Amino acid sequence: MGGQTYRAIRLERIAPSFREGANIVELPLAQPGPGEITVRNLHCGVNAIFDTQVARNAVDYVKIALPTFTGVEAIGTVEAVGEGVTDFAVGDAAVTVRFTGGYREANTGPTAQFAHARTASRQYLALASTGVSALIALEQIGEVKAGETIAISAAAGGLGHFLVQLAVLKGCRVIGVAGGAEKCAFVASLGAERVIDYRSEDVGAVLAAEYPGGIDVAVDTVSGTIFDAFLANIANHGRLVVGGAAADLEGKPEIVTGPRIAHAIYYKGASVRGFMNGLLVPHWDDARTRLFKLYEEGKLHVQFDSQRNIGLEGIYDGIERLLSGKSMGKVIVDIVDGEQGE
Numbered sequence: 001m002g003g004q005t006y007r008a009i010r011l012e013r014i015a016p017s018f019r020e021g022a023n024i025v026e027l028p029l030a031q032p033g034p035g036e037i038t039v040r041n042l043h044c045g046v047n048a049i050f051d052t053q054v055a056r057n058a059v060d061y062v063k064i065a066l067p068t069f070t071g072v073e074a075i076g077t078v079e080a081v082g083e084g085v086t087d088f089a090v091g092d093a094a095v096t097v098r099f100t101g102g103y104r105e106a107n108t109g110p111t112a113q114f115a116h117a118r119t120a121s122r123q124y125l126a127l128a129s130t131g132v133s134a135l136i137a138l139e140q141i142g143e144v145k146a147g148e149t150i151a152i153s154a155a156a157g158g159l160g161h162f163l164v165q166l167a168v169l170k171g172c173r174v175i176g177v178a179g180g181a182e183k184c185a186f187v188a189s190l191g192a193e194r195v196i197d198y199r200s201e202d203v204g205a206v207l208a209a210e211y212p213g214g215i216d217v218a219v220d221t222v223s224g225t226i227f228d229a230f231l232a233n234i235a236n237h238g239r240l241v242v243g244g245a246a247a248d249l250e251g252k253p254e255i256v257t258g259p260r261i262a263h264a265i266y267y268k269g270a271s272v273r274g275f276m277n278g279l280l281v282p283h284w285d286d287a288r289t290r291l292f293k294l295y296e297e298g299k300l301h302v303q304f305d306s307q308r309n310i311g312l313e314g315i316y317d318g319i320e321r322l323l324s325g326k327s328m329g330k331v332i333v334d335i336v337d338g339e340q341g342e
C-alpha cells in the first residue's frame, strides 16, 4: 500500500455552512498498525444537521480543533489488516459509525472502531447508523411497550422511517407526522395508522380530537409547534423523547412565552427526555445485531432518498438535499460510483 493516497473532506474553518467550511484534501494512506485495519469506503451516510452545526462549532459535546475530518458513518471493504488482527480479514465488509470516520474514501484505525456487516451495502450502512439510533431511542429513552400509542415527527426521514417500522413491529399504534402528500403516503405504507400532514393539518388539533387518551410516547426531532403539539397531548405517564430540533437549525430557537413545562408534565406524571445516541454506545452492538436480523428476515425496509449523490463531492449535495427538507428516507452518498447494493 506504500505511496497510496485517499481523499477526505476536512473542515478547515468555522463557517455558516458545511460547504463553506470544508475542503476536499488528498492525503497519504496510512498502513494499518498493530490491531488496526484499513477500510476502502463505498458508501457514507449524511447527517446534515449535525454537519452544519459542527461547521458552525455549535455542537456542545464536540470540541472542534481545526482542521478536523468530518462525517460519521461509512461502510466499505477491508483492504489491509495490521499485525495481530484476527477478527477482520481482507475483503470483509466493515462499517464505522464514529465521528470523523464518515466523509473519506478510506479509513485506517483500530478494529474497535468498526463492526462487521454481511455486505458493504447501503442497507447495512443505514441500519448500523440511523437504524441503531431509532431502536435505542425507542427502547432506552422512550421505553415503548406493546399497545402504546406513539407519535413520530419527520416520520418519512432517515430516522423517522425506522422509528415508524420498529414501533409497529413492537405492537404500537403509530401516528406519523410529515410534510406533504408523498411523504405521508410513504409513512402510511410503513404501517402508521394515522399520518398527519403538518402542512395542511393542525397537529395538536388532530391529536386532541382523535387521541383523547393522549400519546404514550412521542419522538420529536423537529421542535417548534410539533414539539408543542406532542407535549400538549402527552398521556399520563407519557414520555416525550427529544432527538433533534431541525426547525431550530439557525441556532436561534424561537423564544416562546407560556406556562413553564412543569405544568404540562407534573399532573400527568409525564416526562420529557433527551436522546443522544453518542452517549449510548454500550447499546450499539446489540441494537445493530437485532436490526441486521430483522432486515435479513424481511421485516424491516430500508428506504433511500431518490437523489443519488456520488463521490466525495456528492456529500455536499446530500447535505444540502437533507437541509432542504425535501428528502425522503435515508440520505447517503455512493463514494464509489458503481454497485448500489440490494
Ligand SMILES: NC(=O)c1ccc[n+]([C@@H]2O[C@H](COP(=O)([O-])OP(=O)(O)OC[C@H]3O[C@@H](n4cnc5c(N)ncnc54)[C@H](OP(=O)(O)O)[C@@H]3O)[C@@H](O)[C@H]2O)c1
Residues within 6 Å of the ligand: 046, 047, 048, 049, 050, 130, 133, 153, 154, 155, 156, 157, 158, 159, 160, 177, 178, 179, 180, 183, 221, 222, 242, 243, 244, 245, 246, 247, 248, 249, 275, 276, 277, 278, 322, 323, 324, 325, 326, 327, 328, 329, 330, 331
Ligand atoms: N439525537 C441523536 O442521537 C440523533 C441521531 C440521529 C439523528 N438525529 C436527528 O434526527 C433528525 C432526523 O435525522 P435524519 O438524518 O434522519 O434526517 P431526516 O429526518 O431524513 O431529514 C430531516 C427532516 O426533518 C424535517 N424538517 C422539519 N423542519 C425542518 C427544517 N427546518 N429543516 C430541515 N428539515 C426539517 C423534514 O421532514 P418533514 O418536512 O416531513 O418534517 C426533513 O425531511 C435530525 O434532526 C437529526 O439531527 C439525532
